[in-house]
Amino acid sequence: MEYQAVIGLEMHCELKSNSKVFSGGKNSYSELPNSLVSPIDMAFPGTLPVLNKKCVKDAIKMAMVLNCEISEFLMFDRKNYYYPDLPKGYQTTQFTNPVGTNGRIEIECGDKIIPVQIHDIHLEEDSASMDHLYNTSVIDYNRAGVPLLELVTEPCFHSAEEAVAFLEHMKSIYQYCNISEADTKKGQVRCDVNVSIMEPNAKELGTRVEMKNINSFGNVFDAINYEIKRQSELKDKGRYHEVEQETRRFDEETGTTIRMRSKADAIDYKYFVEPNIPKYKITDSWLEEIKKEIPRLRMERKQDYITNYGLSNYDATILVKEKEISDYFEECVRLGMDAKEACNWINVQVIAYLNKNDLKLGDVYLTPEMLKYIIDQKNKGVISSKQAKEVFLQVLEEEKEPNHFISLENAQISDTSELEKLIDEIIGYSEVQVEQYRSGKDRLFDYFVGQVMKNTKGKANPVVTKEILHQKLDQ
Amino acid sequence: MKYMNKSILELHEMLKNGDVTSQELVEESLILSKEVKKTCNAFVTILEDVKPVEVTDNFLSSIPYGVKDMYSTKDILTTGSSNTLKDYVPFFNATAIEHLNDAGAIMVNKTACDEFGMGGSGTTCHTGTVLNPWDTTRMCAGSSSGSAAAVAAGVYPYALGTDTGDSIRKPAAYCGIVGYKPTYGMISRYGVFPFASSLDTCGVLARSVMDSAIVVDVMKGKDPKDMTSWDSKNIHLFQALDGKITSKKLCYIKELCDIDSFEQTNDELKKHLDNFMKKIEFIRQNGVVVEEVSVDQTLLNAIASTYIILSCAEATSNMSNLTGLSFGPRGEGENYIDLIKDHRTKGFSSLIKRRFVIGSYVLQRENQERYFKNAQRVRRLLVNTWKELFQTYDAIILPVGTGVAKPLEGSKDILSLDMMALEEHLQVGNFGGFPSITIPSGFIDGLPVGLNITGNCYDDENVLNIAYGIESFMDYKNQIAKEVK
Numbered sequence: 015m016e017y018q019a020v021i022g023l024e025m026h027c028e029l030k031s032n033s034k035v036f037s038g039g040k041n042s043y044s045e046l047p048n049s050l051v052s053p054i055d056m057a058f059p060g061t062l063p064v065l066n067k068k069c070v071k072d073a074i075k076m077a078m079v080l081n082c083e084i085s086e087f088l089m090f091d092r093k094n095y096y097y098p099d100l101p102k103g104y105q106t107t108q109f110t111n112p113v114g115t116n117g118r119i120e121i122e123c124g125d126k127i128i129p130v131q132i133h134d135i136h137l138e139e140d141s142a143s144m145d146h147l148y149n150t151s152v153i154d155y156n157r158a159g160v161p162l163l164e165l166v167t168e169p170c171f172h173s174a175e176e177a178v179a180f181l182e183h184m185k186s187i188y189q190y191c192n193i194s195e196a197d198t199k200k201g202q203v204r205c206d207v208n209v210s211i212m213e214p215n216a217k218e219l220g221t222r223v224e225m226k227n228i229n230s231f232g233n234v235f236d237a238i239n240y241e242i243k244r245q246s247e248l249k250d251k252g253r254y255h256e257v258e259q260e261t262r263r264f265d266e267e268t269g270t271t272i273r274m275r276s277k278a279d280a281i282d283y284k285y286f287v288e289p290n291i292p293k294y295k296i297t298d299s300w301l302e303e304i305k306k307e308i309p310r311l312r313m314e315r316k317q318d319y320i321t322n323y324g325l326s327n328y329d330a331t332i333l334v335k336e337k338e339i340s341d342y343f344e345e346c347v348r349l350g351m352d353a354k355e356a357c358n359w360i361n362v363q364v365i366a367y368l369n370k371n372d373l374k375l376g377d378v379y380l381t382p383e384m385l386k387y388i389i390d391q392k393n394k395g396v397i398s399s400k401q402a403k404e405v406f407l408q409v410l411e412e413e414k415e416p417n418h419f420i421s422l423e424n425a426q427i428s429d430t431s432e433l434e435k436l437i438d439e440i441i442g443y444s445e446v447q448v449e450q451y452r453s454g455k456d457r458l459f460d461y462f463v464g465q466v467m468k469n470t471k472g473k474a475n476p477v478v479t480k481e482i483l484h485q486k487l488d489q
Numbered sequence: 490m491k492y493m494n495k496s497i498l499e500l501h502e503m504l505k506n507g508d509v510t511s512q513e514l515v516e517e518s519l520i521l522s523k524e525v526k527k528t529c530n531a532f533v534t535i536l537e538d539v540k541p542v543e544v545t546d547n548f549l550s551s552i553p554y555g556v557k558d559m560y561s562t563k564d565i566l567t568t569g570s571s572n573t574l575k576d577y578v579p580f581f582n583a584t585a586i587e588h589l590n591d592a593g594a595i596m597v598n599k600t601a602c603d604e605f606g607m608g609g610s611g612t613t614c615h616t617g618t619v620l621n622p623w624d625t626t627r628m629c630a631g632s633s634s635g636s637a638a639a640v641a642a643g644v645y646p647y648a649l650g651t652d653t654g655d656s657i658r659k660p661a662a663y664c665g666i667v668g669y670k671p672t673y674g675m676i677s678r679y680g681v682f683p684f685a686s687s688l689d690t691c692g693v694l695a696r697s698v699m700d701s702a703i704v705v706d707v708m709k710g711k712d713p714k715d716m717t718s719w720d721s722k723n724i725h726l727f728q729a730l731d732g733k734i735t736s737k738k739l740c741y742i743k744e745l746c747d748i749d750s751f752e753q754t755n756d757e758l759k760k761h762l763d764n765f766m767k768k769i770e771f772i773r774q775n776g777v778v779v780e781e782v783s784v785d786q787t788l789l790n791a792i793a794s795t796y797i798i799l800s801c802a803e804a805t806s807n808m809s810n811l812t813g814l815s816f817g818p819r820g821e822g823e824n825y826i827d828l829i830k831d832h833r834t835k836g837f838s839s840l841i842k843r844r845f846v847i848g849s850y851v852l853q854r855e856n857q858e859r860y861f862k863n864a865q866r867v868r869r870l871l872v873n874t875w876k877e878l879f880q881t882y883d884a885i886i887l888p889v890g891t892g893v894a895k896p897l898e899g900s901k902d903i904l905s906l907d908m909m910a911l912e913e914h915l916q917v918g919n920f921g922g923f924p925s926i927t928i929p930s931g932f933i934d935g936l937p938v939g940l941n942i943t944g945n946c947y948d949d950e951n952v953l954n955i956a957y958g959i960e961s962f963m964d965y966k967n968q969i970a971k972e973v974k
């Protein structure tokens with residue numbers, strides 16, 4: 015039988031910042047374990063937390079994006095438990111008074127728009143990271159105290175697709191707001207997922223099973239589907255009572271979920287207010303200031319591109335996937351480029367180049383101004399569209415202004431007909447060499463290339479030249 | 490003893506005039522330290538190789554002092570008087586120590602205390618019980634026991650303490666000296682081992698109000714490393730001492746001072762309260778208005794349990810970092826839980842373990858509302874009651890404890906609730922973060938007793954000036970312990 019699945023998410027995302035959320039320790043990635051550590055990160059006696067204002071600002075910003083009610087006061091709680099990765103013996107988090115509560119946001123899932131209810135969003139610190147080796151465990155405190163935003167949704171998703179669409183959407187918002195890279199590969203996003211099933215139109219929710227610490231969206235997807243299947247099968251067999259309110263973990267290798275502990279064994283975290291961080295009033299003027307820093311987000315931009323620039327849904331979707339690219343596109347349009355043409359160049363040429371070379375837009379030399387210049391030259395007929403693409407690549411490869419490659423003097427001869435004409439001439443006066451080449455003296459190919467270069471003062475496009483030479487000689 | 494019985498200003502004057510050198514002061518203080526280690530067991534560490542420093546215009550320059558072993562001192566053993574940190578050497582200084590270093594003050598020893606400040610007897614130090622210099626069969630009270638004993642014995646003019654319930658102010662009374670706990674957050678707690686963070690306050694034990702003012706002027710200041718510290722640059726404690734207090738209005742609480750309001754009494758309590766009321770009369774004769782006020786006995790009776798609940802709850806959490814994993818002696822065991830268990834089982838005294846159990850219990854989900862949350866509510870009621878009194882009065886003046894220092898042996902009496910309220914009322918000073926100072930107020934059978942003056946937050950200048958005025962009406966300033974037996 016098909017049951018209705020009910021899914022809730024907790025998304026933990028590491029924030030960008032210079033220093034950690036409660037210490038002056040550096041917040042960045044280092045290969046060298048325990049190199050980014052301040053005394054409080056290791057909980058030396060007498061050290062005290064100092065709250066990082068930038069992290070608070072980013073937390074409030076996200077709460078705003080999620081249309082949450084923003085807490086009037088900022089305060090923190092201690093979540094007490096013993097584990098070697100938690101040096102203080104408690105995690106400083108927000109329990110009684112999260113920065114944002116009761117939010118809502120709409121996301122796209124396939125071609126549907128679905129509403130998502132946000133229970134709360136709160137700021138906390140990450141734990142140290144541990145590696146368990148054969149007979150020993152090692153701790154790296156670099157991650158201890160890294161700022162984390164935890165976002166908790168209501169159980170409002172009904173499929174793995176919806177849950178992952180939400181995570182993707184949030185990832186893009188984090189990136190758009192420049193709050194986090196939200197890179198699962200770097201362990202910056204971790205999710206807890208809770209799943210229950212119920213008969214369609216039932217009023218009461220089923221038994222809720224939680225899966226902790228899932229480290230990729232793909233695994234979230236698989237874990238949800240596995241859990242729905244497991245619970246549905248038990249229900250079909252009349253064994254639904256075997257579905258316990260418990261915590262499980264997702265095992266990547268087998269693609270299954272494995273029981274960790276039942277609700278009865280749940281840890282009592284003995285929460286209480288962190289006395290070392292005084293209650294802090296969040297002023298209206300600060301909120302106004304933060305609000306101004308929120309950029310236009312993905313869905314808004316996409317709608318804009320479709321409605322105002324006449325782009326296809328497909329193209330607009332690609333453009334807004336990353337803020338960097340969307341910003342680049344908007345800059346091109348602002349400079350006066352035709353939106354569709356800019357879009358085609360970006361979506362085809364630019365993105366292909368980035369993907370091929372595994373680069374980010376910020377890493378490349380070609381500015382929107384340069385792109386516009388190249389396309390303007392093409393549109394004026396100074397260069398062919400093929401040449402435009404070549405200039406585009408040359409600018410990227412050689413990191414020189416486009417006019418360096420376009421000025422008539424220096425322009426490469428890539429025009430096939432021009433080169434063909436010249437090559438025919440060369441073949442015409444090189445009967446002997448042609449004969450020898452064709453009877454197997456391959457080395458003579460270089461002679462012909464040399465002749466073309468000599469005749470064009472080295473301006474002939476070598477790739478095109480070789481292509482034509484092969485065509486004509488190897489027939 | 491040639492120098493160490495003198496006040497800070499006297500020593501400063503002598504140093505400036507070349508009547509004495511820093512070297513001589515340090516030498517005398519070290520000799521006395523060794524004597525008092527023998528007689529009172531007051532120290533964890535004596536800094537034998539400490540160097541004299543140059544005399545500057547700072548009153549504290551070149552003058553020896555002691556530090557409760559709760560303050561992190563860079564490259565110097567700091568134990569919190571606990572076996573869990575018996576070999577711990579911090580790599581940074583507490584901010585207050587930095588300030589004193591900058592002033593040229595010379596730390597000569599680290600004083601013993603109840604383990605991590607959690608105790609009021611001086612009997613739970615890992616180096617053994619601290620004895621009262623007036624009568625070594627008696628306790629100093631605690632937890633700043635070693636500091637109180639050393640200052641009273643004349644090892645130096647002052648020593649640092651910490652105060653979570655009355656840990657500066659009660660040992661001061663039992664040792665016949667002054668103990669000053671400023672407003673919460675006036676002195677940075679950075680680098681000071683925590684007991685209960687919302688109550689912990691740094692302060693000083695000295696032999697006069699003026700010396701206390703001079704020392705705290707140096708220790709205080711907003712610290713970017715302590716978010717609860719605040720800017721006190723407009724507060725000048727020493728300069729504010731003018732002794733002109735005839736316009737001041739004080740009050741005492743009938744339920745804590747009137748012998749007739751106690752269900753059970755004893756001879757010592759009678760003498761103690763009688764002495765206190767005589768001093769009140771004396772203060773009145775000097776032109777200060779002192780009125781009697783009444784506070785709900787039920788509320789007063791709740792002080793001690795409120796304190797135990799809140800302080801133990803915070804303490805269990807604050808001391809969860811003591812696992813022996815990254816510092817402290819590593820425990821033995823097959824897995825991390827056993828390692829931690831072994832470290833903590835061996836390291837902590839039974840008193841502290843008892844408090845951890847209480848702390849955990851009151852924080853448990855099913856108990857939080859009944860114990861922890863209710864304790865927070867009572868804390869607020871008490872603080873509001875005190876604050877209401879501060880609307881009318883400059884300060885509240887009350888006797889400290891139910892009498893003199895308790896004998897170390899054979900004092901296991903269970904106190905009645907009202908006696909307990911008198912014993913523990915100083916804890917309200919920590920509930921509200923109020924500035925609070927104990928000064929000696931006389932003797933019972935040759936042993937010192939004290940009285941306490943507590944005022945509203947940030948009103949430290951006023952509170953100290955009142956104490957300074959009252960001190961000047963009496964004869965107990967700058968007293969050095971005289972062995973009674």
